[in-house]
Each structure stands twice: as structure tokens, then as C-alpha cells.
Amino acid sequence: MTDNDRMMNKTIRTLALLAGAALCAACAQHRPSTVGTTPEVEQRVERILAQMTLAEKVGQMNQVSAGGDPSQYAEALRAGQIGSILNEVDPVRINEFQRIAVEESRLGIPLLVGRDVIHGFHTVFPIPLGLAATFDPALVEEGARVAALEATAQGVRWTFSPMLDIARDPRWGRIAEGSGEDTWLDARMGEAMVRGYQGTQWDATSMAACIKHFVGYGAAEGGRDYNSTFLTERELRNVYLPPFEAAVRAGAMTLMTSFNDNDGIPSTANTFTLKQVLRDEWGFDGLVVTDWNSMGEMISHGYGADRKEVARQAIGAGVDMDMMTFGFLSHLEELVQSGAVKESAIDAAVRNILRVKVLLGLFEHPYVDAAAAQAVQYAPEHLAAAQRTAEESVVLLRNEGDLLPLDPARVRTILVTGPMADAPHDQLGTWAFDGQKQHTVTPLAALRERFPGRVVYVPGLGHSREHRARFDDVVAAARRADVVLAFLGEEAILSGEAHSLADLNLQGSQSELLAALKAAGKPVVATVMAGRPLTIERDLPNCGALLYAFHPGTMGGPALTNLIFGDAVPSGKTPVTFLRTVGQVPMYYNHHMTGRPYNGELLLGDIAPEAGQTSLGNTSYYLDYGAYPLFPFGYGLSYTRFAYSDVALDKAVYATDGTLRVSFTLANTGSRDATEVAQVYVRDLVGSLTRPVKELKHFERVALKAGESRRVEVEIPVSELAFFGADGTRKVEPGDFQLWVAGDSASGEPVSFQVQ
């Protein structure tokens, strides 16, 4: 920064203070703060900063995993060497950590206490992929609020969530932690979670959100975690960055850099994404933290020779806080003293950290009421919200002959089987550190409570990976039962960080178990609980109905029981494409049109042409598996039927700053009240770049009584059609478009319109 810039900054800041408007502190442009700072907050930050030594500033930039006895860290806390801790959740110990920082360090700066509160704290909600399957941002926001209420009661004021990584590869174990493959859905879910965690006003229940992992991490080559990505600027700007931008606009306080290197540059040192895009273009004035040792991992990447060098690279890219590399703590002071790093860069980082602490009210209220914290956990209304969310998150993928819902009067004896029927830890899913399995209600427990004396439980398999040759005991029990409820899937440990898979079939002998059950001749209802979309094509013929529950959390059992017996009606939709076989990866609905597109009928579960059949040889498909997935994005059945008709637009031609008014008639033609997720997709027919065949631009949950039909109207700003085009700017390109309104991404008839 030149002296002129500095003068300019100072003038702008003074003017803003005078005008009473808060400026983005991270950039020289006159624009509002993304985290909602105020002139008073900024003055306070400046006052604290002015008193700090260089060592104290660097200490604020150091985050430590510090569980257990706080006295172990007393010396470092007193010396002001720790700005934040993660992984302590005990309120008494958190208070003690804070006491040492506040009362025994020179400046008394409170700690920011972080934790991975990913889909609930004690009350565990469905994994984020399940949250996305609800297509219900309001419900997701409510869940995030519940998580914040429980976590902040114990002193956790910062969660490392939401994960906004677009994932188009179900081999990647962390697909469980995000909203799936779609940019628009991901953005809506991200905003909802940010609002829920942080609350609508700053108070003691506000938990700072951390949007992660910035950026591209979900595109790990081969689906192997931590792997390199090779995303172009266009792909970043059109697919991977928009959810982050939306969450920044929603006020996200913090952001985490990712582990991957993109096109050769580790994210923690990427000045393009962290400085140009995040700070300069979006004006983000929140806090940027590294992922766990992601600064140190730049040495393994071969991007820096030692910790000193990677610390310099990270601060140079605009990282504010170091999670667990200790690179800042060990080297920043000497880097400043040698002139390799300017103290102004340190000041900028510390401002971003202090701003969050001040906004959270930590200086006024560093302590929690430890005695009261317990009462908040697993509150009945939290469990009710978790159950409702689990119900909405389940996707009905098959229902032959309307087997579901079951009539309780007609099924006297219910066989419950399968490795996930009574797996209280595993149904919580990945990243459920604080969910206690003794509070989980499994399907078996819920069914036994609902149907005392009528449930027979024969597990069949102890865990999902077990191999077994014969299932005589289960089959004999199935013959005696009126219905078989098989709970299959994968344990929590098979998805999440560092848990990628190359084989996405049901593990162990689960498919054989299902086939044996089918052979017993009784109706079979399968429920799959998993962290990813598994390749279940071979299992579909072996069950009459199949419910797909992305690990549903604490209240999964009652939610599934309600769905199976018709007290709740499925409304979940797939937030990610379900593949027929792992060899189809990556296959996602919003791919670009090739020069030789497959021109067959769009059929679900497309039947592969015979090997050797060449009539379609010029098209983009597999000889053995055809062109289509098992279930497309946005798909999900109901216990009723929905019919879409008369899709219309209010105009034929729109201005680039106009609004599309889309109307359609949605009819519930069945005999049950139900909710449909109506989806609006758009295609830009000719662009300065080739464009996706379809892109989700809106969705709407529409509740309809049995037999009811309604004219639904939605508005879509034409600006939603903008993309980062060949000239390197983001804008709506005039021309011809098509629009679909349908119950999934593969249905509906297009309506044409133009933008001029």
C-alpha cells in the first residue's frame, strides 16, 4: 500500500465515521461491511490494536486445539499467545480458559472458542447432504439456530460450518458434509445456515459461521480427499465461488481456506481467491482462518521449504489466523523484523479477528452460565425440529404398487433387520462429535415403542461391511412376518474427511441379504442410511419400496417410522445425481452440452444399449451403462402424484434488469395431502461460452391437499441468468433461453423466452 492509499483509506474511514456508516475495513472502496461492523466497533478495535505489542498481535493470530486442563495452557494464555482455541466444549473448562485470557493476560482479550458444529451440537440433525435434500432453507435455518443455542450455551461461539464445497463425485467422503452438486441450492443452504448460526441480531446465542473450504476442495481429483484440483477461473466463478459469495452477502463472519492446491497453488497461499476475489471484489471484512495445518501442508505440497516460508506465503495471501501449524506464532515476528512482512499486514489480520470478537460481545460476556447449559441440550423443541428435518430429508426412490405407506392395521408382525436398524452412533453420520448415542432414537427403538409386541428383530448383519453366506434365520423370520423393514447403508465412518471410497455398492453382504429377503416372498421396505448416494441399482428390484436417508441424526428412528406408516409423507429430493455405477463419475445434471449429445429419450434408469450396438456410437454415453444416471438431481417420489401444467411466462422478451414471472398449475392428483418441491430450471441456448444444459434457478415447496390444484407464481430476477463469460465479466448475455418447471431435473417441457 502506498502512502497515498493509506491517506485515502484514512480519509474514507474518517468520512464514514462522520457519516455514521461502517465501511468495509478490508478494502479501500467505499462499501458496507459484510459482517455488519459499526463505527463504534471499528473505533474499539483500533483502540485495542493501538495497545498491542507485535508479539500480542501475532498471538491473536494463533489458534490451538486445546482440550482438557486449561492450566496446561495458562502460560501461553497469559502471554497472549493464543487468540482462539478449538475442540473444548465443557462449559466449566471454557470459562476457565476465558478467565485466564481475560483476567491474567496483559490486555484481557477473550478467546474465540471454535468447534465443528456441523449438523447440530448435541441434538444431531441430518448430515448436510440430507439438509440439502429438504430443499427447505427455512427449516435448515431453524436447525442451525438450534445448534447455535446448544453450542453457545456451553461457550462455543464459532462453528466451522457451513461447508459449501460443490461435490460432483460421490467417492469423495466429504460429499456428506455439503449440499451436493448444485451451485444454486448450495448457496441457498449456505445462507440459511449462516443466518441460523449467527442469528438475526448479535447476542449471547450468536455463533460465528465459518464458510469452508475456500475453494474447490470438493473437486479433488479421483474423489480422493486432499487431492489436487484443476479448476479454471471460469469454473471457479460460475460453479464453485457463488455459494461463498452468497454466504458472504448473508453476513458470514469467517472463512476457512482449503487443503487442496488448485492449478498448482495451495489455497492457503492463493492471493487470487483470498485477496482479489474475497477481499477486493466481495469486500469481505471477516476473519480468514486456515484449515487444520493447511499452512504446514504447503511444505508437503512442495510449495514452501519450511514453516517460515509458508507463514510468509499465508500472511501474504491474506490469511488472518493459523489453525494448528504454529507458523505465525513461530515466525511472524522475525518476518516483520526482517522486513519480509509488513506490520500493516499483521494489523489488518488482527483487526479482522478483533472485529469478530467485539461483534460477538465476547469482551462484555466472556463467560457462560455453566450450570444452566445442560438444560438447553436436547430440549424437546430441538428434538422436534430434528425430527421434522429428518422427515423432510428422506427421499422416496421407489414405491412399487404404492407399497408405502404401510397400513398399521394390516401388518401385525413386522420384521426389522439390517445393520442400520439399531446403530445409534452410525445414524448420526460424520462430524457429530457432540451427539451422544444414548440420546439417539433408532428405527428399531421407535418401531418397538410404536408397535409393542409386534416387532421381531433379527439383525442379519452386525455391521455394514460384514460378509455372510446364508441368512436362514432372517429369511425364516421374514416368512413369518407380514412385512420386512430392512435398514441398510453405511456406517458413519465410511464417509466424511479422509473417508473416500472407490466402490459405492452397499458394502459387505447387504445386497445378498436384501435378495434373500425378497425371495422370502413378503413385502420388503428398504431404508438406506448413508453419507453419499450409493450405487443401489442392483438392490432396487429386491425391494418394493426404498427410502433414502442421508444419515438422519438423533431423531432418525421416529422420522422414518412416521414416513413408513404414513404419518409423514416424503418430500425430499436428491441434492445430487444417483449413479448406476461408480464408473459414471463424474455425472451431474448441469453439465455442458457436448458437440455430440445423446439424442435418446430422457428415461430414468436408462437401459444400456447392447454392447456392440453402434447406432448411437457418435454420442456421449457409455456402451455398457448408457447416458443417464439411476436417479437425476432433484428427484423424489411422494405418496401422492403431482401433475404440472400450463407453465407460462408473463412475457416473451425480458430486459436484462427485468424479472421473470413464472406461473404454473400444480395439482395433487392423489389421495394424500403432501408437499412437492417444484423446481425451475433455465438454459441459455447460445453463449459466449458453452453453457450448462440446465441450471436450477428457483425452487418452491408447495403444500397441497389431496385433490387440490393451485396456480403457483414465482419471480426470478433476470440477473440470476448472469454468468462469467468469455470477456471475463459477469453479466446476462442477451439471447434465447428455455425454462422448465418440474419435479426433477430430467422432466418437464421447455418454454422459450428471450433476453434483450
Ligand code: BGC
Ligand atoms: C477439516 C475442517 C475442520 C477442521 C477442524 C479439518 O481437518 O478439514 O473441515 O473444520 O479440521 O476440526
